[in-house]
Amino acid sequence: xxxxxxxxxxxxxxxxxxxxxxxxxxxxxxxxxxxxxxxxxxxxxxxxxxxxxxxxxxxxxxxxxxxxxxxxxxxxxxxxxxxxxxxxxxxxxxxxxxxxxxxxxxxxxxxxx
Amino acid sequence: xxxxxxxxxxxxxxxxxxxxxxxxxxxxxxxxxxxxxxxxxxxxxxxxxxxxxxxxxxxxxxxxxxxxxxxxxxxxxxxxxxxxxxxxxxxxxxxxxxxxxxxxxxxxxxxx
Numbered sequence: 374x375x376x377x378x379x380x381x382x383x384x385x386x387x388x389x390x391x392x393x394x395x396x397x398x399x400x401x402x403x404x405x406x407x408x409x410x411x412x413x414x415x416x417x418x419x420x421x422x423x424x425x426x427x428x429x430x431x432x433x434x435x436x437x438x439x440x441x442x443x444x445x446x447x448x449x450x451x452x453x454x455x456x457x458x459x460x461x462x463x464x465x466x467x468x469x470x471x472x473x474x475x476x477x478x479x480x481x482x483x484x485x486x
Numbered sequence: 487x488x489x490x491x492x493x494x495x496x497x498x499x500x501x502x503x504x505x506x507x508x509x510x511x512x513x514x515x516x517x518x519x520x521x522x523x524x525x526x527x528x529x530x531x532x533x534x535x536x537x538x539x540x541x542x543x544x545x546x547x548x549x550x551x552x553x554x555x556x557x558x559x560x561x562x563x564x565x566x567x568x569x570x571x572x573x574x575x576x577x578x579x580x581x582x583x584x585x586x587x588x589x590x591x592x593x594x595x596x597x598x
Contacts (some may be wrong), residue, residue: 392533405584407587408588409584412590415591415592416488416490416576416578416589416592417529417576417578417585417589418588418589419488422586453593466584473531473534473542474531474587475518475531476529477528478528479528
């Protein structure tokens with residue numbers, strides 16, 4: 374079946390450094406991808422999205438890269454701050470109707486002072 | 487604040503009971519989605535409604551049901567509850583297919 378997975382369950386970075394969170398997906402037909410941030414006690418919060426006709430998209434301090442050849446997605450966070458500490462999920466929108474998101478298992482980002 | 491409202495925030499009930507979780511989507515969003523998040527399963531898609539009609543179904547148990555009302559709010563009904571149903575239940579909404587989902591802060595269900 375379709376699956377989305379993350380390479381690293383926990384990532385620790387120093388404040389001010391750049392963070393890179395990776396994600397592999399298996400459904401080559403997926404055409405829309407989203408990164409979410411989830412803080413303790415809260416719901417997933419939309420960070421940035423990218424469609425399959427793009428390979429890079431930038432937001433405020435965040436960049437998403439999509440490599441369809443190897444079915445890989447990454448989220449880059451520049452100048453990581455303590456407030457960035459959270460679990461990050463990638464999600465893919467599959468084909469077949471609706472707007473159903475399939476989530477990866479998540480990566481815990483810890484920012485050390 | 488995502489604009490998606492879920493009630494109640496916490497729910498504690500006994501096995502065999504039935505509960506109803508409520509969701510109000512963001513203003514203007516026609517689609518509502520329900521997700522279950524547990525420690526060992528991550529975020530699992532349950533069901534989607536669009537403008538009152540069921541649009542997509544995921545790993546939703548037969549003991550669970552949902553509906554979306556004319557005012558677009560949605561309810562998730564969980565019956566014959568088991569210990570394993572303890573989880574966070576999230577509602578999300580989106581304006582259209584191909585647009586991002588915005589999540590509420592969830593209902594934490596504890597079945598004892």
